[in-house]
Amino acid sequence: MPKVTGLEGVVAAETEIGHVDGERGHLIYRGYWAKDLAVNHSFEETAYLLWYGALPDARQLAALEERMRAARALPEALRRVLDALPAELPMMGVLQASVATLSGIASAGWPPSAAQAEFLTALLPTVIAYRYRRLRGLPPVEPDPSLDHAANYLYMLTGEMPNSDHAKALTAYLILGMEHGMNASTFAGRVTLSTQSDLFTAVSAAIGTMSGPLHGGAPSEVIAMLEEIGTEENAEPWLRCKLENGGRLMGFGHRIYKTKDPRAEALRIVTERLTGRDHAFEFALHVEKTAIRLLEEYKPGRRLYTNVEFFAAAIMTAIELPAELFTPTFTAARTVGWTAHMLEQSAHNRIFRPLSVYTGPMPAIGD
Ligand code: CMC
Numbered sequence: 001m002p003k004v005t006g007l008e009g010v011v012a013a014e015t016e017i018g019h020v021d022g023e024r025g026h027l028i029y030r031g032y033w034a035k036d037l038a039v040n041h042s043f044e045e046t047a048y049l050l051w052y053g054a055l056p057d058a059r060q061l062a063a064l065e066e067r068m069r070a071a072r073a074l075p076e077a078l079r080r081v082l083d084a085l086p087a088e089l090p091m092m093g094v095l096q097a098s099v100a101t102l103s104g105i106a107s108a109g110w111p112p113s114a115a116q117a118e119f120l121t122a123l124l125p126t127v128i129a130y131r132y133r134r135l136r137g138l139p140p141v142e143p144d145p146s147l148d149h150a151a152n153y154l155y156m157l158t159g160e161m162p163n164s165d166h167a168k169a170l171t172a173y174l175i176l177g178m179e180h181g182m183n184a185s186t187f188a189g190r191v192t193l194s195t196q197s198d199l200f201t202a203v204s205a206a207i208g209t210m211s212g213p214l215h216g217g218a219p220s221e222v223i224a225m226l227e228e229i230g231t232e233e234n235a236e237p238w239l240r241c242k243l244e245n246g247g248r249l250m251g252f253g254h255r256i257y258k259t260k261d262p263r264a265e266a267l268r269i270v271t272e273r274l275t276g277r278d279h280a281f282e283f284a285l286h287v288e289k290t291a292i293r294l295l296e297e298y299k300p301g302r303r304l305y306t307n308v309e310f311f312a313a314a315i316m317t318a319i320e321l322p323a324e325l326f327t328p329t330f331t332a333a334r335t336v337g338w339t340a341h342m343l344e345q346s347a348h349n350r351i352f353r354p355l356s357v358y359t360g361p362m363p364a365i366g367d
Contacts, residue, residue, distance in 0.1 A: 002359050008255065012187060012352070017050060017340050018179040022256035027263060029179055030054075035266040038172040043149040044068060046175045047121060050340040051114050064118065065148075071122035072143035072152065074130055077105045082131055091128065091328040092211040096204050098127050103200035111346040112199035117339035120203060124332040125149070128325060129156035150174055153332070154319070165274055166319040170329075172270045173315050176263045176308065177330050179337030181256070185209040185216065189338045190345045191352045199342055206338045210331050213250070219326040221250040222313035226287060235290045243298040249291050251310030258303040267311035275318050284314050 019028040027034040030049055037046045041055070044065050048056040056064060074082075081101045085094055099120065102108070106119065130140050141159045143152050150170040154162035180186070189206035193199065210216035229238045242249060254261055275281045288306050295304040316326050 006255070012182050013190065013345070015181070015341065015344060016053070017344060018181050018337065020181040020256050022254070022258050025257060025259040025262045025265070027176075027180070034176055034179070035262055038175040038266055039270070041175070043171050043174050046178060047118075047336045050179055050336050051117055051343065067115075067118055068122035068149065069143070069145045071119045072126050072145075074123070074126050074140075075102075075105060078102065078127070079130070082127065082134070085131075087135055090211075091131065091324060092207060092217075092331065094131050095124065095127065095328055095331055096207040096211075099124075099200050099207060100204040103198050103204070106200065108198035108200050110196045110198060112193065112202075112339070112342050114343060116199045117336070117343065120200065120339065121332075121335050122149070124335055125153035126156060128328050128332065129153065132157060132322075132325065133159075153329075157321075157325075163319075169270050169274045169315055169319055170321075173267060173312060174329075174333040176266055177312070177333035179334075179340065183215070185334065186338055186341050190341050193342045193345050194349055194351045196349070199339060202342055203335060203338055206334075207331055210334065211327065216327045216330050216334070218250045218307075218309035219313040219316065219330065220323040222310055223317060223323050223326075225250050226284065226313070229287060232283060232286045235287050236294070239287075239291050239294050243294055249295065249304075251313065252291055252295060252306055253302075253304040254307045257305065257307065260305050261307045263308035264306045264311050267308065267315055271311055271314045271318055274315070280317065281314065284310070 017030060018034075019026070021028075029037060029046065030053060032049065032055075037049070041049075042061075045055055045061055048060065048064050052060075078098060078101055082094065082098065085097060089097070102120065102123075106116065108116070126143060133140055138159075141156045144155050147155055147162075148167070148171070151162050151164075151167035154167060154170065182190075185206040188209035189202045192205040193202035197205075213221055229235050239249065271281060288310060292305060295302070312330065313323075313326065316323075316329065321329060
């Protein structure tokens with residue numbers, strides 16, 4: 001039986017972009033605490049930090065905002081592709097196809113550029129909103145240049161001016177989702193880019209990697225779990241039954257964090273501020289507490305705590321984002337981190353080419 005390691009503990013690259021300390025529960029973006037950036041800085045400022053290495057001054061920020069606002073409009077060729085994709089294709093597949101399409105219609109090629117990263121990040125919310133509304137027979141809502149990134153996303157989804165608390169909470173979530181070290185999708189994106197693929201093709205590979213339930217697909221499953229549990233009294237029997245049957249509790253556990261995930265902690269505070277400890281929030285806290293106790297009982301010593309997805313689900317429910325858009329929204333945020341990593345990879349590129357250890361049979365050696 002081959003030994004399965006999932007590359008645990010393997011260093012795949014040096015990076016100046018983000019640092020995850022799983023023992024201390026630290027998440028740092030280029031020298032700043034991610035949790036502070038999430039509440040004190042805008043989406044655009046934090047994206048600038050990740051792409052360019054320092055927070056922007058007022059002039060640099062205004063110029064970035066201007067460029068990103070201009071990049072929100074859906075290119076006509078992409079609109080035609082979106083209209084032609086089958087209605088059954090999940091939104092993650094739509095994003096993957098859209099970004100792959102851009103490699104043909106935007107000025108792609110090697111090396112990748114920060115301008116491409118800005119363009120793609122600015123455009124993805126428009127793609128999601130256009131497709132979401134089209135499948136419901138609703139007319140598209142053109143981007144509003146007076147709104148910032150998060151507020152404009154909510155506006156393009158609903159056609160209504162967003163509540164500013166919702167936009168603020170979404171901004172905090174998007175910032176906390178931007179970057180997370182050498183996670184599976186960032187690794188996949190860097191590997192693809194290392195072959196001198198263009199940035200759009202590499203992001204498309206990262207989106208495919210992000211779509212699985214063990215990575216980016218968990219938040220909608222957290223909602224499904226909370227809905228199935230239904231009441232506080234049912235939490236313990238439901239969670240016990242799941243663990244007895246070898247099931248995984250969505251929104252718990254992490255390869256790196258062996259203590260509280262700092263993103264979960266930050267989002268818990270943002271959710272509490274937004275909802276004012278309403279019934280749904282109290283219920284989520286009860287499920288969290290029960291799950292952590294039972295995980296320690298069924299998986300002693302594994303140190304399984306709440307991860308980012310648990311409160312991501314709570315926050316996105318509170319701002320009334322449909323569950324099917326949770327993972328695509330996470331993807332739109334993580335595009336910033338992916339593209340920052342791709343720019344870094346291209347500056348010191350060497351193709352990724354690890355080894356495997358062959359454990360199969362050998363042919364007979366001749367006499
Ligand atoms: N529920 C129940 N048991 C769990 C869980 C969980 N959520 N997570 C890990 N375990 C157990 C697992 O069964 C194993 O037990 P044993 O030693 O008896 O075989 C042990 O803990 C170690 O698990 P692992 O699969 O080796 O851990 P990993 O580092 O490969 O997996 C993970 C990390 C996130 C995939 C996993 O914790 C998981 O599946 N969590 C649920 C899905 C989820 O919430 N995903 C979102 C992750 S956060 C987003 C991101 O940063 O990408």
